[in-house]
Amino acid sequence: MGRTNEFYTRLCAEVGKQVVGQEEAIRLIAAALLAEGHVLLEDVPGTGKTTLAKALAHAFDTRFTRVQATPDLLPQDLLGGLVYQPHSGEFILRKGPIFTQFLLFDEINRATPRTASALLEAMAEGQISLDGLTEKLEEPFFVIATQNPIESQGVFPLPEAQLDRFLVKVRLGYPTRGQEAQILRRFRSDTEPETPLAVLTPEQLGESRLACRAVRLSGDVEGYLLDLLRATREEENFLIGASPRAGLALVAIAQAFAWLDGRDYVVPDDVKQGVIPVLSHRMQVTPERRARGMTEERALTELLSRIPVPSELESRPV
Structure with a gap:
């Protein structure tokens, strides 16, 4: 099982190209992915939640989609819908952004409960039901949702049933003095941060999940x-x-x-x-x-x- 430690070391190295510190958060999110769960990333604005989620998406060789939650986001904006084709006289499914492998749902508590609940079936069963049609989602399907715990205006607290679909809740916290100095130097530089390289393919993830079980x-x-x-x-x-x-x-x-x-x-x-x-x-x-x-x-x-x-x-x- 020596390659396990190598995988985690490589993951931290690649994500570290864009994120300073946060090794424990990376470890916890990697564990959740291996355990076939989803992650709720919660902390105050500006602590790097979205940056971390995007860096992790690059480190896993999967299709990535980001959805920015707003109060006017509708379930069909997330799931898609049936579209009539005049030339064939049939309805076809126009797939929404949920049809991906790595979904970043930014500021989930800004979406209405109706829209947020559209994720429930997808997170629990890896499928969606739409207008009587059930469609399987591609594996692996992994959700990282972010939320700000201190805002009270324009947000909708997640109900217990929704919270229960997240395997773990991760809090990033503030960086140390040395880490913050590194952040200031890195982002004041004219050099663009490197893009993380993929360290795990979907096939390797499937094998790793079996090994974890x-x-x-x-x-x-x-x-x-x-x-x-x-x-x-x-x-x-x-x-x-x-x-x-x-x-x-x-x-x-x-x-x-x-x-x-x-x-x-x-x-x-x-x-x-x-x-x-x-x-x-x-x-x-x-x-x-x-x-x-x-x-x-x-x-x-x-x-x-x-x-x-x-x-x-x-x-x-x-």
């Missing part, structure tokens, strides 16, 4: 994961606990983390790394806890500190 989960690590899920449903901090689908997502991302680290088995740290990005957007703290400043991320961090962790030796499958 084959990563083993010992009984002790499975028990640890189940204890975490159960605790979210019993903790007083949470109004809504983790669903069984969230548990499946946590297993998938842990397997992807293990594969990226060159292992064919999951260790507890793989599970712990996935808890906040996989569960925080699927759960809610109670109104009382929120009024005291509690967030989903903080509540999950406290929960992780209380659940006993199996040892590395116990994590190895027999």
